[in-house]
Amino acid sequence: MTAQDAVITVEGLSKSYLVGHESAGPERYGSLRDSLVRQAKNLARKTADMARGRQIIQGDEVEEFWALRDVSFEVARGEVLGIVGRNGAGKSTLLKILSRITEPTTGRVRIRGRVASLLEVGTGFHPELTGRENIFLNGSILGMTRSEIKAKFDEIVAFAEIDKFLDTPVKRYSSGMYVRLAFAVAAHLEPEILVVDEVLAVGDFEFQRKCLGKMKDVSRHDGRTVLFVSHNIAAVKALCSKGLYLESGRLRCWGTVEAAVGEYIGAGSDAFNGTIPRDLPRQYATGEAELRSVQIIDRGGSVVQAVVTGEPIHVRVQWEVAEPLARAMIEVGINDQEGRQITQSFSSDGGAPPIDMKHGPHEIRLEIQDTVFPGRYSLLAGIHRMDGTTVDFVERAFDFEVLNAGSDDPAHYPWTVRGYLRPAQRWTAPVLPSESDNGTPR
Amino acid sequence: MPIMEIILEAGRSERNYWRDLWHYRELFQVLAWRDVSVRYKQTVIGVVWAVIRPLLTMIVFTVIFGRIARLPTEGNAPYALMVFSGMLPWTFFSTALGDASASLISNANLISKVYFPRLIVPAATIVVAFIDFLISFAILIAMMAWYRFLPGWQIVLLPAFVIVAILAALGPALWITAANVKYRDFRYVVPFVVQFGLYISPVGFSSKVVPDAWRLLYSLNPLVGVIDGFRWCILGGESNIYWPGFGLSLFGVGFFLWLGIRQFRKVEKTFADLI
Numbered sequence: 001m002t003a004q005d006a007v008i009t010v011e012g013l014s015k016s017y018l019v020g021h022e023s024a025g026p027e028r029y030g031s032l033r034d035s036l037v038r039q040a041k042n043l044a045r046k047t048a049d050m051a052r053g054r055q056i057i058q059g060d061e062v063e064e065f066w067a068l069r070d071v072s073f074e075v076a077r078g079e080v081l082g083i084v085g086r087n088g089a090g091k092s093t094l095l096k097i098l099s100r101i102t103e104p105t106t107g108r109v110r111i112r113g114r115v116a117s118l119l120e121v122g123t124g125f126h127p128e129l130t131g132r133e134n135i136f137l138n139g140s141i142l143g144m145t146r147s148e149i150k151a152k153f154d155e156i157v158a159f160a161e162i163d164k165f166l167d168t169p170v171k172r173y174s175s176g177m178y179v180r181l182a183f184a185v186a187a188h189l190e191p192e193i194l195v196v197d198e199v200l201a202v203g204d205f206e207f208q209r210k211c212l213g214k215m216k217d218v219s220r221h222d223g224r225t226v227l228f229v230s231h232n233i234a235a236v237k238a239l240c241s242k243g244l245y246l247e248s249g250r251l252r253c254w255g256t257v258e259a260a261v262g263e264y265i266g267a268g269s270d271a272f273n274g275t276i277p278r279d280l281p282r283q284y285a286t287g288e289a290e291l292r293s294v295q296i297i298d299r300g301g302s303v304v305q306a307v308v309t310g311e312p313i314h315v316r317v318q319w320e321v322a323e324p325l326a327r328a329m330i331e332v333g334i335n336d337q338e339g340r341q342i343t344q345s346f347s348s349d350g351g352a353p354p355i356d357m358k359h360g361p362h363e364i365r366l367e368i369q370d371t372v373f374p375g376r377y378s379l380l381a382g383i384h385r386m387d388g389t390t391v392d393f394v395e396r397a398f399d400f401e402v403l404n405a406g407s408d409d410p411a412h413y414p415w416t417v418r419g420y421l422r423p424a425q426r427w428t429a430p431v432l433p434s435e436s437d438n439g440t441p442r
Numbered sequence: 443m444p445i446m447e448i449i450l451e452a453g454r455s456e457r458n459y460w461r462d463l464w465h466y467r468e469l470f471q472v473l474a475w476r477d478v479s480v481r482y483k484q485t486v487i488g489v490v491w492a493v494i495r496p497l498l499t500m501i502v503f504t505v506i507f508g509r510i511a512r513l514p515t516e517g518n519a520p521y522a523l524m525v526f527s528g529m530l531p532w533t534f535f536s537t538a539l540g541d542a543s544a545s546l547i548s549n550a551n552l553i554s555k556v557y558f559p560r561l562i563v564p565a566a567t568i569v570v571a572f573i574d575f576l577i578s579f580a581i582l583i584a585m586m587a588w589y590r591f592l593p594g595w596q597i598v599l600l601p602a603f604v605i606v607a608i609l610a611a612l613g614p615a616l617w618i619t620a621a622n623v624k625y626r627d628f629r630y631v632v633p634f635v636v637q638f639g640l641y642i643s644p645v646g647f648s649s650k651v652v653p654d655a656w657r658l659l660y661s662l663n664p665l666v667g668v669i670d671g672f673r674w675c676i677l678g679g680e681s682n683i684y685w686p687g688f689g690l691s692l693f694g695v696g697f698f699l700w701l702g703i704r705q706f707r708k709v710e711k712t713f714a715d716l717i
Contacts, residue, residue: 017715050625096554096714097450098450099556099557100448100450100557101553101554101555101556101557101714102711102712102714102715103450103451103452103453103711103712104450104451104452105452106452107451107452108449108450108451109449109450109451110447110448110449110450111447111448111449111450112446112447112448113446114446115448115557117555117556117557119555119556120551120555123551123552123555123556124549124551124552124556126476126480128480128483129476129479129480133476133479136472137472137476140468140469140472140473141469141472141552141556141558142556143558145468146468146472
């Protein structure tokens, strides 16, 4: 790629914020005197900050937090770049810098062309104003001129499907109508560079599909550059040609969308790797045996935080036995995000013999076929005796995500699914005699 | 169309700041129109509020300063007219200051989600105050007809003083707006300044009651020059403007405008992080 083609060039970009904490510990609930002393110190610090023209930070410990650290990449004209990463990885900060809302702490960005950013649907909508008035208001805020809005007005109204309510204040709109109107305005922007943050997470399914289609058109036919942040891996894969994966503010991968998404799915961080702390308070533990780790692993045996619908889930459970345990079994279950248990598997299922556990470390593996729909889940595990008494039990031992499969995969769901389970199934239809068979003599 | 190239770097000052501002003039119009059109929504008597408030204030001041305290008016002009011509710029100033200083915070979601020159937001609220000013001006004309008071030739210079009034409001408004984003203490300072300012500015009384020795010092308050100028235009020959004081007030207006814009531009880029 030559410098000529690059519409966005980012070099060594970093952004830091100052955050304050209330210092924790016993002095939190100390005496009145302690409290007064701390308040006085705080006041002194705030006054000093104000005198020096610095910002005021609540709390008594100030820490510098790097939301982005030394990020460099380029985006070519007409490219659609998908940005993925966990919450707090710096995706939104990056978009805010690129759309000039905040300035970088260090580093440099060069942008060639008009940028329109869509960090939220309906930015600046005023509830007291009518749909018609809000189209003009929101359009101007997003950078359209009045003549542009006028020219596209009918198209926007048709796209939003709200023509009957054009002169109703938007505070009377249903949330669906509100979102449709907001996105309709945004979809008719015509900048050289469009920056979109997670806006497809709202709205009903039918409308989401319409928006995805519109965004595809924008990049393919009009040759515009699009930067797209989403947690919806399927949408990122469908829309983007290139991908960027951020982790804790650092650039982990910049390449094809497959590579970036692959890194994101495969990434494990120490915080969630399923190792169970020894000092974890346990409700049922008898002390005879303790769970050490519960993890999902890939074929190569390394821990993964996410799996794709339709692929088997490989679970590895490790535990340590302090006192030999006869006739026991291992339980593994899946909980939904609200903590409701939706599956339960026992190592004794199907008549498998109980395990006699000797002193020392143990490991067992479980393969779960075709289980659940896309979503966020967690694993629980337990050690029980065959008589039903519990030796150890840990809930929420491992958080993981089931991602929607790519659109070319049979396990792909282009709509939002309800329920949790994806049981193995077979559909049949009775064979009816077809019309051509009717007149044919045997 | 030439391709716009932007470079984003820490502390980089905008080279095309004023051109950029001009580029966003339509957004300025739209935001001003929004603020005007939602101002009296869901009120029963709507825009009548813009008439009632200044009228009542004028009556109270005329009774207290004119009848009870028996302060002199300017020349032979009716005391009520003298009060009202001083209230025009004062109400404009205090409304603009109050609305502008809260404007960035009440538009926080806009500031943190879209880019545009931030100066537009407080500037747009001044338009709202100006609409109220125009309504008050209509009341003034009605009052002059009632008192059968004919203004002199000086009235043609009024637009120039209106511009001075706008600039006088803009400077402190920008300064306080910028400070308010960082330090919310200023939210409590503004109502106090407005309340206090009403009595140290010659709104309910004529600036002639100030002893001559103190007149120049008194003119350090930019509002003194603005109000005197308004009275000179509206009451014509009945009012005598104190020109050295007016010059000093004009200087004060210019100084606050420079200070306000400078401070605003300095912190403008950090608004999204602080708000």
